[in-house]
Amino acid sequence: MNQKTRFTLTENDIPKQWYNINGDSPIPPAPVLHPVTKEPVTPEFLSVLFPMALIEQEISSDRFIDIPEEVQDVYKLYRPTPLIRAYRLEKALGTPAHIYYKYEGTSPSGSHKINTAIAQAYYNKISGIESLTTETGAGQWGSALSIACSFYDMALDVYMVKCSYQQKPYRRILMETFGANCFASPTDRTDTGRAMLAEDPDCPGSLGLAISEAVEVAAKSNGKIKYSLGSVLHHVLIHQSVIGEECLKQMDMADEYPDVVIGCVGGGSNFSGIAFPFLRENLRNGMKTRLVAVEPTAAPTLTRGLYSFDYGDTGKMAPIVKMHTLGHSFIPAPIHAGGLRYHGMAPTVSSLYDAGYIDAVALPQIRAFQAGQLFAKSEGILPAPESNHAICAAVDEALDAKEKGEKRVILFNLSGHGHFDLAAYQAYMQEDLEDFACTDEYIQSIPDRLPQIDLDKIAA
């Protein structure tokens, strides 16, 4: 067909600044509360966990933040990432829609996660920190931070949810190859872990628990060890903006502009990364792109959760933030998209959804895998189970455009590859996958699961 397929930017096109939606958002950020006092936290409290540069970004209203040259130098190893027109997928669907995907899986860690891992490792390093802790579920984030820490010669302890640690030995070995230590959480290394093991020696772990362990280690290190998180926090979303900034240039090369931009959401970082630069164009330049966050029906934080104050972790050690939540005690069903199994949602994504600036849809995992396999067979890339949710929503858009006889320009974020998720594909092909949904009873119980917050006290 000899049409332009791949829109390639050069090294000079890597963004020099991150974009911060809080500089344009009409919604002021809600305060972050101390998990014990339930009063607004001070930067000093947060500085136990994070270096000051990241705390400043967390609360910044600057529209653009310079990317340090040292971070740009590492971005050059894999950015800009490709934007590709999915001609074969369009043909398979028989749709008049034009489908584009941004592929973050060419990064060393295989997903978008490394965009913030590099930045977080760098800011910790220049503030004198030599050692980080974090948690990981499926392992995408732990892998990314392991690579980033090896670049800056920093130590890293990863608390990996025990059932994933056992199910995905390759992810653990990958982190170890880059020099990280990986522990099956709950461990006997923390009070939180020991208490859980005393209660249930066979506890399979959870993301909320692993967060609590990693946070505890940092909090008790007398400032020697900091904690790093791969999503949810605003500075993470800021770092991911490189994705959307590159897409704006690449869509321009394609001489098109997206009618709809799609990303999957767990904590919200890859969706924000691709969507917020387009939201800026909506807010400031009158564009009308629909921004669609895709979550699993097994953890329908936006579509069925409450917009309320809640703890970031199960152990109530992390700060309380205002977000769409299913309750910090929510135990997500064992879907294969481990990166989407979180009870909450980035406060920034939550507030913009609540105010109607972004849309959301929840999809079941079997349809997501079906779309993922169709995509693989058409485009050659095996997607991560998380990314399959974005693909499925893009396919639905393309079929809707077909039904309506509309040309529609669809852009989605292919956040990572599925090379470590083949057991999930096998389960799908053997028809061993189940769909999960929250019961109405559970949804009705959420208010009782949330912390009691004195809103007057916060306002004062």
Place this chain on the structure above:
Amino acid sequence: MNQKTRFTLTENDIPKQWYNINGDSPIPPAPVLHPVTKEPVTPEFLSVLFPMALIEQEISSDRFIDIPEEVQDVYKLYRPTPLIRAYRLEKALGTPAHIYYKYEGTSPSGSHKINTAIAQAYYNKISGIESLTTETGAGQWGSALSIACSFYDMALDVYMVKCSYQQKPYRRILMETFGANCFASPTDRTDTGRAMLAEDPDCPGSLGLAISEAVEVAAKSNGKIKYSLGSVLHHVLIHQSVIGEECLKQMDMADEYPDVVIGCVGGGSNFSGIAFPFLRENLRNGMKTRLVAVEPTAAPTLTRGLYSFDYGDTGKMAPIVKMHTLGHSFIPAPIHAGGLRYHGMAPTVSSLYDAGYIDAVALPQIRAFQAGQLFAKSEGILPAPESNHAICAAVDEALDAKEKGEKRVILFNLSGHGHFDLAAYQAYMQEDLEDFACTDEYIQSIPDRLPQIDLDKIAA
């Protein structure tokens, strides 16, 4: 440091023609012999296994061969691949050398193999073939051909060496996800397989045996099924020339020219792909780049094998070719670089090595993994065990340049990623790896293992 790191070509820079070293090589190709009559084969004989377009390429002396537009369209999904200056590796080694690597692991299949898989599937498809067979060892080739066949809607049966089939379930699932059928060889689907199973029901299989099974199925299909091979044959080397052609442009962007070009060799395809365009510049334009083929000490085909006529497979069903060989009955030691475990070497590589146009070195696997981990920690990419051999040779060159105080420009082919090889990295880190070498006794026994060929009869 703000130096140029990544040399990015655009879609327009994808080569429009493959390069055929046989148009420039001073050494005429030796004849290919029938495995039973031991006389030169006819194109008709080969046409049982391959479509005529590929047979024509196999014997062509045209310097350039047009890449069909339909193949270029698929190349656009992932080509051009990046060329990257390894600043961090240089720094870790403290070398004045400049190290560049061409990274083929960003392709959908994760290695260079797909460059020829697409072409072979395409030529079979347009000649009316709907079904292919092949063998695979470690799984890189089977994965690549599975993806290519899904693009052209063709059926594919892959005979996968049984021990790899059992050790690497993820590779098998990957092929199945793209629609291929994958069988543990020896199978009960062929005479060769049944005979082997009758002799030894627990036979772990070998690449030579899997080739025999795949060839048998094609040979007995009355022309309905063709056979496809991922290395060794000359048309495969031609297709891989896109790697080196892109490198020539990218080195030009870097304003440097390589003193040495390095690739690992099993059958010889990724090495030829990067090296032969540079060999053309040596032969025609007076350049003096050293071309170094790196093999494992466990299968030292070039450095210790004989340059002689031998069968391409263990079962003596494939044609006899003149090549560097350890004997078709050679059983390689179980090194993790499965792609380098072959008894022979591409005839084109063999003849050029024999005539002194290319160099070779054999390296043990533990040093190769050591270099691979150093590379991963420096550059972020986890290399395939095969590629670790090329990295190790590049590191040796860089350290030699350091010792001699020379600026040396080193280019190597990072042929693929190691996402499916993490068990090997674990074994390395746990010091469970062994080095292997051929014994002198074995090497001395090679002449007795080769077929008797009447050279006068061939000449006539």
